Amino acid sequence: MTTETETLLSIGEVSERTGLPTHTLRFYEQEGLFAGPIRRNAAGRRLYTEEQAHWARVCTKLRSSGMPLPEIHRYVDLVRAGSGNEEERFAILREHERKVAQQVADLEEALAVIHTKVEIYEEALAAGTADQLWRDGPTCE
Amino acid sequence: MTTETETLLSIGEVSERTGLPTHTLRFYEQEGLFAGPIRRNAAGRRLYTEEQAHWARVCTKLRSSGMPLPEIHRYVDLVRAGSGNEEERFAILREHERKVAQQVADLEEALAVIHTKVEIYEEALAAGTADQLWRDGPTCE
DNA sequence: CTAGGAGTTCAAGCCGACTTGAAGTCAACG
């Protein structure tokens, strides 16, 4: 049915593609972050499918956006369990999306505070009055 | 010169204002995150000035945007050292601002990936074809 | 006068996510 030209990748290749150290890829596997088993060649070395390599990339995004390993694991468990739990998977994704959006909002708030301080310094330095900057105080926000 | 009506705050009050647990406020002080000394009343309890309380709030923003404690410490050391190093303080702030902007960009990239996945689920669930979602694969990005 | 609650110090513990290390296997090249 699906004519698959199986391109298999070594851990080193996946490492390159994802930016994850090989150690971390093994660690992720151990933590159950892959739905299917990762194959091995005759010598016992890992062979990743393109899909698995792609999933590893997705994982980097989930991680960099703060999804904890146990939650990725939970999601993967649902995937492994097969069809019937799509709503639950969807809920996990949507909830994480919400959290990330919140993170962005929080960061932007912090950024505003920092930027205010930056501007104060900019002006004071330009005017040569930087030595008059209050030590901490109401110089910001 | 400056007619200061000294309003001093207890650690509990500062905790409330900043959202930082009292333990954390003491910890920050110990880590050298305050430029000046924090005063004490007769019984040895901490009394914060409004400026110090405000600075604690700024610290929450620096922290929540990922500035490491040692770097806040470094900045504070410069403040303590007095005028003459404004350029250096400015550099720290500007650099951090840059990093935070980068964080926002990265998060938004991750958000896009996640959102793509969310949309795929949304559509599949609406169409009742969710069971046909590929396990991992090219469903995203 | 005593019980509660906020504060104090100092030290140890915890958590997540890696990272590092040791000790060994394998294959391809010169």
Place this chain on the structure above:
DNA sequence: CGTTGACTTCAAGTCGGCTTGAACTCCTAG
């Protein structure tokens, strides 16, 4: 044939930033 260099497993260590705990002091209200 020998030496790189990528790979393997399993275990232990690291790191930042709190968090928790124990043991104590002080002020205030009932």
